[in-house]
Structures are given as structure tokens and as C-alpha cells.
Amino acid sequence: MQRLQVESRLASYQVVAEPGALGRLGEVLAAEGLAAPRSLVSDTVVAPLWAQAAAASCGASLLTIPAGEASKCWATVEDLLGRWLERGLHRGELVAAVGGGVVSDLVGFAAAVFLRGIAWVAAPTTLVGMVDAAIGGKTGINLERGKNLVGAFWPPRLVVIDPQALRTLPARELAAGGAEVVKTAWLGDRGLLPVIRDMAQPRFGALPVEVWQELVMRCATVKAGVVSADEREAGPRAALNLGHTLGHALEAATAYRRFLHGEAVAWGLLAAARLGRRRGLLSPAACEELSSAVRALGPLPGIADLAAEAVASHIGRDKKRDDGGVAWVLPSDGGVALGQRVTIDEALEVFTELQKAAS
Numbered sequence: 631m632q633r634l635q636v637e638s639r640l641a642s643y644q645v646v647a648e649p650g651a652l653g654r655l656g657e658v659l660a661a662e663g664l665a666a667p668r669s670l671v672s673d674t675v676v677a678p679l680w681a682q683a684a685a686a687s688c689g690a691s692l693l694t695i696p697a698g699e700a701s702k703c704w705a706t707v708e709d710l711l712g713r714w715l716e717r718g719l720h721r722g723e724l725v726a727a728v729g730g731g732v733v734s735d736l737v738g739f740a741a742a743v744f745l746r747g748i749a750w751v752a753a754p755t756t757l758v759g760m761v762d763a764a765i766g767g768k769t770g771i772n773l774e775r776g777k778n779l780v781g782a783f784w785p786p787r788l789v790v791i792d793p794q795a796l797r798t799l800p801a802r803e804l805a806a807g808g809a810e811v812v813k814t815a816w817l818g819d820r821g822l823l824p825v826i827r828d829m830a831q832p833r834f835g836a837l838p839v840e841v842w843q844e845l846v847m848r849c850a851t852v853k854a855g856v857v858s859a860d861e862r863e864a865g866p867r868a869a870l871n872l873g874h875t876l877g878h879a880l881e882a883a884t885a886y887r888r889f890l891h892g893e894a895v896a897w898g899l900l901a902a903a904r905l906g907r908r909r910g911l912l913s914p915a916a917c918e919e920l921s922s923a924v925r926a927l928g929p930l931p932g933i934a935d936l937a938a939e940a941v942a943s944h945i946g947r948d949k950k951r952d953d954g955g956v957a958w959v960l961p962s963d964g965g966v967a968l969g970q971r972v973t974i975d976e977a978l979e980v981f982t983e984l985q986k987a988a989s
């Protein structure tokens with residue numbers, strides 16, 4: 631079992647990885663000193679592939695939510711809380727989330743508010759979940775006004791990664807997750823960038839499970855380091871938002887229907903690279919290094935037809951705005967520059983450049 635430690639103000643926890651861990655989830659939890667969860671939550675896609683076996687291995691009842699971002703809402707939280715109450719779950723118990731970022735964000739949030747907080751474990755089954763969403767304790771749901779506008783910092787007791795789950799992930803989801811891998815590599819493991827370029831489509835999906843585990847755990851190590859140093863995003867954790875300002879705006883401007891999260895982040899990374907270059911934060915070579923790793927992931931859903939003003943208006947509603955405007959994270963040669971004020975006009979210009987370059 632490969633493992634790494636994440637520090638947390640509430641309770642530090644481990645990320646463990648091993649092929650086959652999902653089918654032996656009960657055993658893995660017991661070996662880590664955790665009780666078997668009574669409730670395991672997954673979605674309609676992941677349940678038959680991985681979660682039924684995981685639930686059976688720990689004797690948990692399986693609750694299934696509809697797959698997709700639309701489930702990350704108040705109604706699903708209320709439904710989940712009701713079902714946990716019906717089953718008589720109490721404060722001393724553990725629940726488990728088996729699925730992608732939607733499942734871990736949602737179940738983590740429901741766990742944070744159920745009876746004022748119960749323990750949970752995350753078993754991410756997507757690349758985005760493994761390298762980002764399940765680590766660091768950010769949980770939450772979307773509102774109509776935007777993504778992740780309601781949430782809580784509520785770290786899991788354990789993150790269990792089974793790299794075999796990536797075998798059933800559609801190629802599009804894998805490539806989308808690749809954008810979070812590129813982001814993470816940029817922040818803390820640049821040696822991964824050429825690896826990603828070499829591994830990317832069409833061979834991305836065919837990688838051996840050991841290679842996936844190594845890639846995922848290298849990213850998880852970077853993420854664990856960042857969130858251990860700044861769990862509550864008082865400062866450096868904001869670096870993880872690289873690519874997310876435009877990314878979240880694109881998702882919202884298309885009602886979460888056109889882009890997978892990672893695909894929107896990929897566009898966001900390309901825009902951030904252009905902004906970094908404009909401001910002299912990035913050399914031409916570094917700009918190309920970042921942009922080419924994103925492009926290597928394959929074609930993205932288009933942006934040419936999107937009204938730039940609509941996208942800009944969503945940027946203006948970003949969570950990272952204050953009275954001084956929207957603070958972007960921009961890539962620099964050495965890493966990132968935090969809190970970069972980008973005016974709406976400049977964001978519009980760069981978005982229009984991207985649209986032209988992509989058409």
C-alpha cells in the first residue's frame with residue numbers, strides 16, 4: 631500500500647493507494663483502524679462498476695445519486711440527510727463516498743452538516759477526484775448563481791485510491807482530469823509535464839495501472855503539501871485555483887452542460903498562460919511548456935460561439951472577488967503569482983484571443 635500524510639487542523643489523515651483497494655474497502659478501512667461505514671454513497675454510473683463491490687466488502691448499504699454535476703445541490707443533500715436519519719445513523723459513525731468530485735464534494739458536505747458533523751472517507755474513482763477533489767477537505771454544493779458557493783472545510787478520515795478505477799473512466803473524463811494533473815505538475819512537480827505530454831491521448835487510457843498510481847500519487851503529494859500548509863486557504867492554497875477563474879465562468883456560462891470541469895480548467899490554464907505572458911510573469915518558453923501540456927490532452931469542447939460578455943459577467947461573480955475586483959492566480963516561471971487583479975476588459979481581450987486561436 632502506498633501512502634502519504636495530509637495534515638489537518640481537525641484530524642490529520644492519510645491518502646492510501648493500491649490496485650484493488652475498492653473491492654477490499656472493508657479490509658482497507660479496518661487495517662487503517664476505521665470502523666466499517668454503514669452508508670456508502672455513489673452515483674448511478676460508478677455504483678455498478680465499483681461501488682456495489684466496495685459496499686459489499688464493508689457490509690454498507692449503498693445509496694445512489696444521479697450521476698452528474700446537477701446532483702451537487704441542496705435537494706440531494708436534503709435527500710441524503712433524510713436517508714441517513716431514516717437508517718438511524720448516529721454521530722459516532724462513518725459514511726463513505728465512492729465516485730468522482732461531485733460525489734466526494736456532496737457527501738463530504740452532507741457529512742459536515744449531518745448531526746453537526748460525522749466522519750467520512752473518500753474513495754475517488756476519477757482522475758480529478760484522485761489528484762484534487764478528494765484531498766484537502768473542501769466540500770460543498772453549487773447554487774444556481776455559481777459553483778461551490780456553499781460548503782465547508784470537512785476533511786475525510788481517509789482517502790482510498792484504487793488506480794484500477796481509471797480503467798473504466800471514459801477517455802474524455804481521463805483527458806479532462808489531465809488538466810488538473812497539468813495544473814498540479816505546474817505547481818509542484820514540473821518533471822511530470824513531459825511525462826504527461828508523452829502519455830497523453832491516444833495512449834492515455836491504455837497506461838498500466840502502476841503508471842497511473844505513480845502519476846496520481848505524485849500529484850497527491852503536491853496537493854497534500856499545499857493543503858497541509860494552508861488548509862483554510864488563507865494564502866498559498868489559492869495556487870490550486872490556477873486555471874479556475876475562467877474555468878468556473880465557462881462552466882456557469884454554459885449551464886454546466888458543455889464542459890467537464892477539467893475541460894473548462896484546461897481553457898482556464900490556456901487563458902492564464904496568456905495573461906502570465908502578457909504581464910511578463912512567464913517567459914515564452916515557460917508559456918509554451920504549460921500550454922503544450924494542456925494541448926497534448928486533446929481537443930476541447932469549443933468556445934468560439936460563446937458570447938464573451940456573458941463569460942466575462944460570470945468571471946465578475948467569481949468567489950475570489952472583493953471590492954478591488956477579481957483576483958486571478960497566474961502562472962509564473964517559478965510557480966504562480968497569487969492575487970493578480972485582472973480587469974474585465976483584459977479578461978475579455980484574452981478570451982477573445984483564445985476564441986480566435988481556437989477557431
Ligand code: GLY
Binds near residue numbers: 762763765867870
Ligand atoms: N480544488 C482546489 C482546492 O482544493 O483548494
